[in-house]
Amino acid sequence: MLYTINTSPFENSTMETALRFIQPGDPVLFLEDGVYAVQAGNRFSETILSLLDKNPVYALTPDLEARGIGSVTDGVFGVDYGGFVDLVEEHQPNSWL
Template identity: 75%
Template sequence: MLYTINKSPFETSTMQTALRFLQPGDPVLFIEDGVYAVQGDNRFSSDIAELMRNNPVYALSPDLEARGIGGVTDGVTCVGYDGFVELVEEHRTNTWL
């Protein structure tokens, strides 16, 4: 199941709640303000690194660019809208708003 997270972890606990339901191998896609979680060297970097031990992690490039985020945590895959669509087509989706 693909998990999409669109809220900043600096403002809500949405990310932490969603992560409790993940199964190994479930991809996680950060979109909108959720991309703040994958910004390199922030207080959530260790959480993202731990997540990537068992799950692929993606971030939507246009949302990173819109927020001026140039560097992401090592191992996070940045995707455009085409990549977003491919992930949605490949997996059932669980959106955490």
């Protein structure tokens, strides 16, 4: 199952709630304001690194660029819209809004 998280972890607990349900191996895609979670060196970096131990983590590149995020936590893959479509085709999406 593909988990998509589109809200900033600085504004609400959506990411933390989603993390309780994510199973090992499930890909996680951060998009819209959710990309703030994967910015390198912020207070969520350790959480993202822990998630990366068992899950592939992606961030939508156009959303990173739109928010001026140039550096992401090591191991997070940037994907464009085509990559987003590929992930949705490969995995059943589960959106955390």
